[in-house]
Amino acid sequence: MQTHEIRDRFTNHFVNLGHTAVPSASLILDDPTLLFVNAGMVPFKPYFLGQQNPPFENGTATSIQKCVRTLDIEEVGVTTRHNTFFQMAGNFSFGAYFKEGAIKHAWALLTNPLEEGGYGLDPERLWVTVYLDDDEAAEIWEKQIGVPAERIQRLGMEDNYWSMGIPGPAGPCSEIYYDRGPEYGQDGGPAVDDNRYLEIWNLVFMQFERGEGDKKGNFEILGELPKKNIDTGMGVERVAAILQDVDNVYETDLLRPVIDAAQEITGSVYGEKHENDVRFRVIADHARTAMMLVLDGVTPSNEGRGYILRRLMRRIIRSARLLGATGATLEKFISTIMDTMTPSFPEIADNRERILRVSATEEKAFLKTLESGTQLFDETAAQVKSSGKTVVGGHEAFQLHDTYGFPIDLTLEMAAEAGLEVDMAQFDKEMAEQRARAKADNKAKKHGHVDESVYRDWVDNNPTEFFGYSDLTGESTVIGLVSNGQSVTSAQAGDEVEVILDATPMYAESGGQTGDRGRLVSGDTVLEVTDVQKIAKKLWVHKATVVSGGVELGQKITSEVDSAWRHGATQAHTGTHLIHAALRQVLGPTAVQAGSLNRPGYLRFDFNYTDQLSDAQLEEITLIANQAVDRNLAVNTIETSLDEAKKMGAMALFGENYGDQVRVVEIGGPFSIELCGGTHVDSSAEVGPVAVLGESSVGSGARRIEAYSGIDAFKHYSKEAALASGLASSLKAKPEELPDRIQSLTERLKSAEKEIQNLRTQQLLANASGLLEQAETIGTTTLVAVTLDGVSGADLRTLASDLKNRLAGQSAVVLLASVDGDKVPFIAAATPSAVDEGLKSGDLVKTFGQYVGGRGGGKPDMAQGSGSDVAGVDAGFAAVRDVLSSR
Structure with missing residues (x-):
């Protein structure tokens, strides 16, 4: 059974049971505690944390979530059970059903015959574990499902008790294991041998709230949650290995083709030597993870997510070289994994060229690193030999690894070739210290979740009505006031307060557009609004200062948007769309948006592209954008379904989750079509001139264009014209002659400086x-x-x-x-x-x-x-x- 069919059967099984199918979220979410989405339940955290009520019919959902875990990259391939990227199939209940339902649903899918939509696994080969004192789960497994008592094992908190590692929801869990047979290890169940008995599904019974502590159970149980919830996770890759009757997850239909490609490129054979097998598995695993990260908008860099991607790609390249590859390899591996993954992720096809471009650029850069690193090692080795020693210092080896990106295994190999050893004890010590620093930094970032529970009732029961697309003023009612994280009933002159209205014309910051500014007025009461933020995509929170009078709950108030601020912001936002469209015309479809910022008169546009733009390209982009302004193109907004929007060709942002109904902004028909919830002018002419200031790098494979719009663009052009006029007057030249005249002066200056340097050198040598x-x-x-x-x-x-x-x-x-x-x-x-x-x-x-x-x-x-x-x-x-x- 192919992996995409395993996915389909899982989704269909739970949809038929009344669950809402939820698409996978991006691997990159706006969550300060996570680098990447690392579990299937992550997109559902607001519901488990009680910050929002789940919007799903029947209170149940199912998803197959993309996940990445990178804490122990060096261990990948050493064991055959773990991947950095994996697909976590899960079903979720928010107070709808609990242990009995979760257990019955999972057992049915695993054991039902293929013709009935199940996986057809032999029930006699399935074992289960439960938490030590979870008699309820054990009884359900034995009495209702029929699992013999000898195949139900009780394990401790470290194995069978779940939490997010920080204060929040927690609870016992029950895991389902598949017995792969005596050839994989000894008898006795998962408590004895978790290699023979492969965990395929974890059922989490989320019913308690835990306090401070660590993952190993050193925390206090504070009490029960208001609702008992279910969070399950079935490892798609592990089930695929079982159903495809292969030895491990690396030999399934998704990853084995990459191993085959690596054999072809390197000449080495998979299955002959353990150390080579590890390298083959590293290539297969990392190629898939790297491809999926680039798909979701990550580009290689020296920090954060980009550093993880760069590290994965470099491990691929290095592993291939150790297996015998001599030239470029990354493009072949990435292309192969795209072929295997496209049936499950069709969006790969639309991004193929961009992903390959990022991969090729990174490999080219790393090959240069290897070249320079080799030179540095040669110098180090020469110094060691000249001093009569035979050991390269661990500190020097660590510097090569950490500062220059030179792999330690390459250092070891080259040292051996030079008849030297490496002080690995010191290297390991410095590596451990670095990891400790990284873990401490990560732990510092993994704080408790920002408490948004104060907004929960409004989010669930009184979401804000936004009418600011059509009107800039309107009558509203104050339905909430928040000060210092606490709900209050009133605020007086001089107070800073968050105001929640039943309806508002003020735009809340999102999609790169800054929030509106404005005023709230009621008789003598005046509040200056300096920012508007959005909570849970439903609630507008107005950050304001009470200038005069006082405000209280239930008060009727007039909401007024600062019209000048809004006008400038809409000019910049529409200008961003014009720049994006122009950029794609000049650079092609691989130039994909990676973020933006729009504020009155100014726009910033980030995009994924590997090469620096030339002056001619920037000039052409500026010309196309201003030609669109001159054509006075109509700006239309369309409310439609996500599927229809995609059929129209509307572009979406990476890392953004869209609902079933979306808003499409269309400028001049096919000139620009994007999914966008921002505010815009009515026609492109209202943007005014667009002045591109330049472009720069914001990381490997990512560029940034900055520009002015409207009156700010006019002021910029006026200053440049005045500067050119002043220079022309000083140099007694016409403005159009300035480039040649300045170049001539520059060459004369360089010549004079060179002559001065020669004279200085002669004087020095004379002394x-x-x-x-x-x-x-x-x-x-x-x-x-x-x-x-x-x-x-x-x-x-x-x-x-x-x-x-x-x-x-x-x-x-x-x-x-x-x-x-x-x-x-x-x-x-x-x-x-x-x-x-x-x-x-x-x-x-x-x-x-x-x-x-x-x-x-x-x-x-x-x-x-x-x-x-x-x-x-x-x-x-x-x-x-x-x-x-x-x-």
Whole structure:
């Protein structure tokens, strides 16, 4: 049975039982406690936490959620049960049914015959576990389902008690295991061997609230939840391995083709050596995870989600090289996994070109990293050998890994080839310290959820009516007041308060558009609204200051949007759509929106693209956007179903969850069609001019365009025109002649600077003979140690190199320092004879640097540094003399 059929059977089973089918959320959600969605229940957290009432008919739902877990990336492939990306099929009950229903529904799907929509698993091969004192669940399994008592095992809190790891919902759980047979391990059930007995489904009976503590059960149970809920998770990949009768999750229809592709590319064979099998599995697992992350809008970078993606991709590339690959590999692996995953995720097809482009760019960058890392390792190895040692320091190996992205296994391999070892004890120590820091940082971020329970009644019973698409003023009733997180009945002049109205014309921040500003007026009462935020996509919260009078619950009030603010914001928002459409015309469909910000007169647009835009491309984008303004295109909004919107070609944002009914903003027919809930002008001409300021990088594979709109664009163009006019007058040229005239002046300036530098160098070298006269002999070594005034580090290097060459026939050391403002650049150079005698420039600058508050480094024959303590120069020279005299 193919994986997409396993998914379909699961969904159909629960839909037929009255559950609402909920599409998978994006892997990226607006949740400060999560890097990625890591469990099937994550999108349902507001309902389990009691922040919102579930909107599902019958109080039940089912989903197959995309999940990513990356805490132990190094363990992937070592065992054959875990994936970084996986699909969690789940059914959820919010007070509708509890233990009996969850157990019966799961058992029916697993054991019903194929012709009845089930998976047809042999009931005799299924075992279950329950929590130690959960007699109720054990009795249901034995008395109602018919599982023999000997196949029902009781386990402790660490295995069979669930919580999110932080204060909140918790409860016992019951897990279902499949016996894969004696060839996989010893008899005795999951309590004895969880390799032979494979966990396929976890039924969580969410009925308690836990307090502070850790995941291992060191927390207090505070009491029962208002409703008893069910959260279950069935591992799609594990069930696929069983139904497809393969050894593990890596050999199913989704991942095995990637392993086959890796065999073809590398020449290695899967199944021959454990260490190679781990690499094959890393390639298959990481290729799928990387592809799904890029699909959901993540791009490689050096922090956050982008760092995880980059790390996964680099592990793929490195594993392929260790298996024998010599050229580019990532595109082939990613292309293969897209083929296997598209039947379950059709949206992959529309993003294929973009995903491959991101992958190819990242691989190209990493191959350069490998090249530079190899050079750094060679230098390190040479230093180790020259010192007579045979072990590369663990600190140096860790720096190669952490700072330069150079894999430790490559360092080990190259060290062995050079006849060296690596101090892995020190490397492991520094790696453990880094992980501890990362975990501490992650734990610090994993705080309790922001308490939005104060808004719950309004969210569920009095959602805000927004009428601001058509009107900027209107009558409203104050139905809620919140101050310092607490509901209050009134507020007085000078108070800052959150005001909840039954209806409002003020736009709440979303979709990149900032919230409206305005006033709330009732007789002598005036409140200035500085921001409007949205809670649970249903409730508008007006952040306001009471300027005069007082406000209280039930008060009738006039809501007034700041019309100038709204006009500027709508200009910018519509301008963003024009820029997006122009961008896709110039760059093609792979330039996908990755975020935006619109405020009056200004817009910022982020998009996924790997290359820097040229001046010509920016000029064309600006021209297309302003041509759309000039054409006075109609801006229409259409309320329709999500399916119809997609048929129209409307573009959606990554990470955004849309309901069944959506709002489409159409500009000039096919020119621009996007899903958007923001406010817009009525025609493109109202945007006014659009002035593109430029574009920049905001991470690997992500770019940003910034622009002005409306009167702000006009002011920008006016300033530029005035500047050009002033320059033309100063240079006695016509404005159109400015580029050539400025280029000519720049070339003349560069030539003059080069001539000045040549003269300075000649002067320095002319003084070299005088400096040699200051040489002193210490033991068998000649030392030239001189302080100069106002000489740059680059000029010091030129002078030191010349002096070293003049002294090449003897054992000599040159040490020069300069007082250049509040900086002390310094350099050391050693002749070949001095280096042979063990005098290394790098050691000398380290010694000198200690006295001038600086650091430095380099090669044995020349090293450079900089400090900030002028008073320590003489002491530094004295310390170097001591080094020479003590030899």
